[in-house]
Amino acid sequence: MQISLALTTFAEKKWNMATKGQYTYEYPHPAVTADCIVFGYDGKELKVLLIKRGKEKDASTTAYVGEWALPGGFLDVEKDKTIAHTAARELKEETGLKLSVKDFKEVGTFSDINRDPRERVITVAHYALVKLAEVKAATDAEKAEWYSWKDIPHLAFDHDKILRVAFSKLKQNIHFEPVGFELLSEVFTLPQLQNLYESILEVKFDRRNFANKMKHYEILSEVEDDTPRHGTRTPIKYRFDKDNYDRLKSNGFQLEF
Amino acid sequence: MQISLALTTFAEKKWNMATKGQYTYEYPHPAVTADCIVFGYDGKELKVLLIKRGKEKDASTTAYVGEWALPGGFLDVEKDKTIAHTAARELKEETGLKLSVKDFKEVGTFSDINRDPRERVITVAHYALVKLAEVKAATDAEKAEWYSWKDIPHLAFDHDKILRVAFSKLKQNIHFEPVGFELLSEVFTLPQLQNLYESILEVKFDRRNFANKMKHYEILSEVEDDTPRHGTRTPIKYRFDKDNYDRLKSNGFQLEF
DNA sequence: TCAAAAGTGTTCTCCCTACACCCATGG
């Protein structure tokens, strides 16, 4: 719906400009976009959702055609209640992924005067954390692709920089946010949780210490498995204890690593 | 310079609109502003720099005339290299305070569709920390006023909300940033430093534990006073040991409170 | 003279860290 509107606007640009003086201001305005950094985790690696630019837009008005980029697009001045709504709407349009507005956390504003060759464009970057297993089917493989964090291609515009900043924000927020909740599937193992923290924080932890600390927080509860474990080779499955987590959080807690 | 340009644009709005079709886009663009939250500390209380709106602009085009607000203003699409440059430029124009672009830390974007009654305006809030004693003389008392944090009046637009968010960002960043360096005058006392941390974190510390911890970091050095202290009633003066602080910081340290 | 402000040191506890062995599975 929104896509077709954007397409029309772009396609009609030439005669619009000549015949209608559509939107006029007494001093220059920048264009404003929202970009999305969607992080996913498959139990092994941290991943990011990227799109290939220009597949379906008029190439003459689209920069960086054929390059990989972060999903995102222009603020709808009349309809988007906030810039986070822009992020959610554009993500849906470009990748099929439907997230709630409050799943987006603001990363920051990128406003370098020449960051877009077409006109002055200011972008507000947002990141979101998703359970990869649960959303993979919902992402439109025609347009979007999940890239391993360690294997990201060069991106269009200043999106390389935006991605780096988004990752460092995630790295900071991991101390205050329930990152595990949001990235892991509902049932997970301790090694998976540890690997996730190690991926984001870019450090290695001692297995025993990590397990001790996690147990100490009392936010994990064992999932009783149908198949009784014989050895220790197959890891124990856990799920988050949301009640305990919420109680900790409301007391102003902080995950320390 | 920029002020006169803005004034002209505003004053000429009516006939500009009619005679010139100045800046036209094929789809609507929002206006973009930068707002500044300047925190200062006088050794007793945390303060914020506010301006009174509309004293010198055409009232018919200015919203919230006569109310207090955060300093800030519109992005100059052609000249401001980044939105932080907007913040620095507008702060200078509106309050006389001249800060470097890198003194501003981004707080976030405020984009509610109705936050400005005139047109869609998105603002990027920035905070800055200044040594109140050193800049007080430089702020234009005609236009701007320093308000104690505990005594802030109701503000125009959504600036109340912006201020709250800025303060909570400051509260977070205090764990990673040398807030003392930036807010305290060069020479200060331990009680002042403690009071500053208590003001920002909204907690009380035990005097002895606070002193122990600070000494342990080895980032304070005593300033030998000309007048030898008789009793303990007059506090010892310190300055920051920048070398030690930088060394700690480069090793990835974190102030814990 | 009394209240308020500032300096100082010790003990206890808890959490973080370092560290090694066993078991089961799959190749």
Place this chain on the structure above:
DNA sequence: CCATGGGTGTAGGGAGAACACTTTTGA
């Protein structure tokens, strides 16, 4: 059968938290 992956417990050290008394000055 051996390499890999996963589970588990303990001892030591360091840092945070709790805690009281003395001195001086200003009211």
